[in-house]
Amino acid sequence: MQTSTWIKETKLKTYPHVENDIHTNTLIIGAGLTGLTLGYYLSKAMSDFIIVEADHIGAGASGRNTCKITAQHGRIYQDLIQKHGYDTAKKYYTAHKEAMDSIEEIIKEHAIDCSFMRCDSCIFTQEETNISQIQDEYQAYLDLGIEGEYIQEWEYPIPIAAGIRMHHQAKFQPVKYMQGLADILSEKNIPIYTHSPVTSIIQKEDGYIAFCNHRKIYANRIVQATQLPFYDRHQFFFSRVHPSQNSLAAAHIQEELPEDMIINIDDPLISYNTISSTQGRWLVIGGNETRTAKACDKPDAFVMDAQKQFHLQSIDAVWTSQDYQSFDRLPLIGRLQKHNNHLLIAAAFNKWGNTTSNIAGKLLCAYLLHQESQYMDLFDPHRFTSIFALDFVKENATIAYEFIKSKFKDPDDEYPMINQGKVIMIDDHPYGVYRDEQDELYIVDIVCPHLGCTCTFNETDKTWDCPCHASRYSYTGEIIKGPSTHKLNAYGEGLNPIDPHIL
Numbered sequence: 383m384q385t386s387t388w389i390k391e392t393k394l395k396t397y398p399h400v401e402n403d404i405h406t407n408t409l410i411i412g413a414g415l416t417g418l419t420l421g422y423y424l425s426k427a428m429s430d431f432i433i434v435e436a437d438h439i440g441a442g443a444s445g446r447n448t449c450k451i452t453a454q455h456g457r458i459y460q461d462l463i464q465k466h467g468y469d470t471a472k473k474y475y476t477a478h479k480e481a482m483d484s485i486e487e488i489i490k491e492h493a494i495d496c497s498f499m500r501c502d503s504c505i506f507t508q509e510e511t512n513i514s515q516i517q518d519e520y521q522a523y524l525d526l527g528i529e530g531e532y533i534q535e536w537e538y539p540i541p542i543a544a545g546i547r548m549h550h551q552a553k554f555q556p557v558k559y560m561q562g563l564a565d566i567l568s569e570k571n572i573p574i575y576t577h578s579p580v581t582s583i584i585q586k587e588d589g590y591i592a593f594c595n596h597r598k599i600y601a602n603r604i605v606q607a608t609q610l611p612f613y614d615r616h617q618f619f620f621s622r623v624h625p626s627q628n629s630l631a632a633a634h635i636q637e638e639l640p641e642d643m644i645i646n647i648d649d650p651l652i653s654y655n656t657i658s659s660t661q662g663r664w665l666v667i668g669g670n671e672t673r674t675a676k677a678c679d680k681p682d683a684f685v686m687d688a689q690k691q692f693h694l695q696s697i698d699a700v701w702t703s704q705d706y707q708s709f710d711r712l713p714l715i716g717r718l719q720k721h722n723n724h725l726l727i728a729a730a731f732n733k734w735g736n737t738t739s740n741i742a743g744k745l746l747c748a749y750l751l752h753q754e755s756q757y758m759d760l761f762d763p764h765r766f767t768s769i770f771a772l773d774f775v776k777e778n779a780t781i782a783y784e785f786i787k788s789k790f791k792d793p794d795d796e797y798p799m800i801n802q803g804k805v806i807m808i809d810d811h812p813y814g815v816y817r818d819e820q821d822e823l824y825i826v827d828i829v830c831p832h833l834g835c836t837c838t839f840n841e842t843d844k845t846w847d848c849p850c851h852a853s854r855y856s857y858t859g860e861i862i863k864g865p866s867t868h869k870l871n872a873y874g875e876g877l878n879p880i881d882p883h884i885l
């Protein structure tokens with residue numbers, strides 16, 4: 383998988399792997415922004431917990447994003463008012479505004495060197511036909527008392543028809559921020575384990591056992607800070623969200639650009655941000671919004687478009703990243719099972735997890751410490767009512783369609799060229815074949831062990847991605863992200879086991 387510029391330029395510290403059985407009060411799975419932020423807040427009240435990460439700190443979406451810290455989440459407030467009413471929309475805004483302040487407080491208190499700065503955020507359109515949508519969103523700002531400025535011009539060297547500026551938002555380099563959080567935890571002797579994937583969890587009378595690196599972690603309580611829970615206890619959260627992927631690039635630029643973070647409401651989506659970091663000043667370019675595993679016709683088009691607008695000196699990296707979106711636009715933070723305080727989750731951050739992870743950290747901490755929070759109901763994973771039913775049915779019809787489509791894709795007869803991945807039928811079964819630069823072939827069973835959809839090849843990251851629930855695997859078959867907890871078997875190792883519980 384391609385590494386993000388943020389991961390590349392950060393000197394990440396090393397942590398032990400899980401090598402022995404461990405007993406702990408609380409196990410936090412996942413060392414992204416959510417797991418580490420929860421750890422930060424929890425460590426103020428207790429010390430008997432550990433964080434276990436499948437890869438390295440920030441290996442997930444947290445280390446691969448656009449670096450924006452904002453309460454301006456695209457064109458959201460009009461939609462929230464329509465779906466949930468004024469009070470909920472206002473509460474959503476307040477929660478994110480508070481999250482920005484909390485992040486700033488943490489950074490200042492602990493002097494975390496992560497290029498944090500306050501700046502403005504803008505949503506905009508370049509199309510006359512979309513101006514009314516900007517006006518509706520601006521009306522929502524007025525109705526909710528959100529500070530915003532309606533704009534028709536700006537200093538960015540790209541045209542604008544209309545937009546809304548939100549003042550006093552922020553940006554940071556997320557991986558440096560996460561390393562800062564991890565350092566605070568290490569100073570308090572809170573154990574962090576990396577390269578330690580939890581592959582399954584079982585419930586016992588007196589708690590849970592999580593299996594990791596062929597060892598057992600005994601815990602009274604488990605938090606899955608894994609973007610989507612893989613231990614689902616038949617709650618089927620994967621069917622309540624849909625995966626969405628983008629490509630990102632970081633480029634050195636010649637010109638002075640304003641600090642504004644901008645995102646359009648048009649199709650195709652474009653998103654820009656600038657970050658000054660150790661290695662100079664970057665323009666972060668976001669584009670190619672697709673459902674995970676849907677190939678882009680022109681994967682480089684978003685960088686080419688940026689090249690027409692800005693003087694890009696050199697492109698440091700191009701990578702993809704993904705997040706889950708909920709049908710009602712509100713994240714899912716709280717109990718996995720309705721009445722069980724011992725299993726908690728945080729999911730579906732709708733690509734705005736830099737602030738949502740802070741909300742999740744505080745909220746999950748409140749659950750664990752038996753405290754109240756005014757945001758518990760707002761983000762309650764069990765809040766679903768009939769208004770989401772249509773989207774729910776549509777999404778699951780899409781997944782069923784992707785499942786069936788993936789079975790009828792025309793496999794290729796010919797083996798791939800260098801750096802190419804293809805689906806080839808061997809013994810009437812679809813295998814993914816990738817040829818690397820040394821002319822080595824890697825052949826893996828690409829039927830996803832989570833639910834049985836057939837994965838497709840991701841040209842940018844050279845990964846096999848599942849079109850149904852967005853599990854991702856390297857071309858050698860290793861899991862990059864769940865909800866799957868089983869790797870792809872190599873040819874000769876037998877077929878992948880499909881999760882029998884879900885089927």
Ligand SMILES: Cc1cc2nc3c(=O)[nH]c(=O)nc-3n(C[C@H](O)[C@H](O)[C@H](O)COP(=O)(O)OP(=O)(O)OC[C@H]3O[C@@H](n4cnc5c(N)ncnc54)[C@H](O)[C@@H]3O)c2cc1C
Pocket residue numbers: 411412413414415416417434435436437438439440441442443444445446447448449450451452578579580581607608609612626627628629630668702703704705728731732733734735736737738739863864867
């Ligand atoms: C293209 C893109 C751009 C974005 N830009 C922004 C932005 O500018 N601003 C913003 O606010 N948000 C943005 N986001 C969203 C934000 O990045 C995510 O919502 C947020 O990072 C999620 O944090 P997390 O900690 O919950 O998940 P992650 O960062 O994905 O962390 C989960 C961790 O859990 C680990 N894990 C998973 N399964 C296991 C297991 N079985 N055992 C052990 N460990 C496991 C993973 O390896 C991973 O490190 C963007 C998202 C995308 C896709």
